[in-house]
């Protein structure tokens with residue numbers, strides 16, 4: 001049942017006004033934002049794990065310093081996003097508990113293993129490339145704190161994407177073995193990267209309402225197509241082959257035709273059965289448990305300072 005208040009809210013959205021934390025908002029809007037921003041935050045945090053895997057094995061000191069900085073950036077993105085979600089009336093602790101007990105998701109892509117150094121290239125190039133494709137439009141999302149977080153995050157993500165492409169260039173122009181590693185990384189990460197945009201539009205539960213509220217600015221298929229159109233020429237430039245025999249430029253549509261990812265694999269991964277789901281959650285749970293003493297210490301310190309101020 002749409003009320004006067006709902007109508008006035010929708011008019012604000014249609015006028016492209018930003019909604020701020022203390023403004024009235026429909027419960028569904030709040031819930032959808034908590035779900036999306038929370039899952040986005042979890043993705044940034046869990047997303048440190050596949051790349052963290054290679055920090056100690058980076059081929060040069062320079063590559064190691066770059067990768068370390070990049071992974072730290074992802075931690076920062078997670079923290080901004082948790083803060084943005086907290087303005088909606090949920091705590092970071094609650095969101096973390098929900099991640100650990102499976103009530104909240106994180107991006108499917110981080111459930112795939114990173115097997116070689118070339119995977120650091122593929123993750124930066126493809127995964128961060130897909131992330132930017134999705135996040136640039138979100139700078140115009142209707143919720144103020146989320147939109148503002150996206151501005152800084154997108155700047156850092158474009159640097160990440162370029163460092164990934166740079167690794168791919170080095171590998172693709174390297175020895176035969178290195179070029180083979182680059183191709184193998186592209187072969188394994190291509191379809192999982194396409195899955196990052198979510199199910200096809202006909203199966204997307206939330207798109208219609210989220211787009212009306214400008215929580216999402218594009219449909220899943222629109223962004224996936226844009227990603228393919230942008231990435232195929234980059235693969236060609238690298239001299240690598242996109243692992244899709246049906247990929248071809250369509251003169252009429254002005255876009256590439258491509259094979260959809262295997263949606264049954266996607267459903268399996270988001271249900272928790274991907275190759276690394278159990279490892280990822282176990283690592284987060286261990287970090288959460290190991291950090292308990294730090295959280296308790298900080299709370300005790302804050303309490304002591306509060307007591308001292310009152311005295």
Ligand code: ACO
Nearest residue numbers: 040043044106107108131195196197198204205206207270
């Ligand atoms: N991985 C895991 N779950 C997914 C994915 C994915 N790639 N895509 C969709 N889903 C889930 C949705 O969360 C939803 O499940 P839920 O109702 O339990 O939350 C279900 O599949 C149906 O999908 P949609 O109705 O299309 O969901 P939604 O409208 O939320 O669209 C999308 C999904 C496009 C990922 C959207 O949430 C979004 O834009 N999020 C912000 C960006 C983001 O989270 N990026 C994370 C990866 S990038 C990075 O962190 C580096």
